[in-house]
Amino acid sequence: MARKYKNPKKPNIVSLRISDDDMEIVQRAMELTNSKASDLMRDAFSMIKARWEMSISAEATMKH
Secondary structure, eight states: OOOOOSOTTOOOOOOOOOOHHHHHHHHHHHHHHTOOHHHHHHHHHHHHHHHHHHHHHHHHHHHO
16 A cells, blocks of 8 residues: 655655764754754755855856
8 A cells, every 4th residue: 555645745755874973963953943854854955955056146147
């Protein structure tokens, strides 16, 4: 039987292994923000995307 997702717009799963030290950071961030690990990772991906977009924009500006 297929697993049903609460949000069908997010059907993809990404998993990773992290060190105990990194996990402590994640757990502390979860406590401080009252967020789930998934929400923290989504925020991190959004920040990375924004940084890439700013970098691409800056490169395009320098070329002109």
